[in-house]
Amino acid sequence: MPGEKSVTSDAWATGDGGHLTKTQRDLLRFIAGETAVNGGVRCTKRELADQFGRNVKTIDRCLSDLRRRGFVEAEMTFDERGAQVASTYRAVLAKGA
Numbered sequence: 001m002p003g004e005k006s007v008t009s010d011a012w013a014t015g016d017g018g019h020l021t022k023t024q025r026d027l028l029r030f031i032a033g034e035t036a037v038n039g040g041v042r043c044t045k046r047e048l049a050d051q052f053g054r055n056v057k058t059i060d061r062c063l064s065d066l067r068r069r070g071f072v073e074a075e076m077t078f079d080e081r082g083a084q085v086a087s088t089y090r091a092v093l094a095k096g097a
């Protein structure tokens with residue numbers, strides 16, 4: 001669509017001029033690829049941390065920032081007892097880039 005930029009671009013910059021960290025770019029590339037192929041990726045932050053060789057807290061901060069900036073959306077999933085299990089992450093298009 002006109003005025004939208006695919007999240008698979010290597011030139012990710014936020015509207016405030018800030019850039020993404022290497023870990024954020026790696027996560028976003030992975031999530032964007034899974035979104036394109038499977039409609040998203042369902043996994044835990046621990047699984048992402050293991051896959052990218054990072055700490056769970058680092059992954060949590062990166063995902064929180066990507067969500068805040070509008071690059072990623074997350075859908076929480078709960079088991080029958082109400083405990084949160086793996087979330088589904090999807091990449092979204094950055095508008096105006």
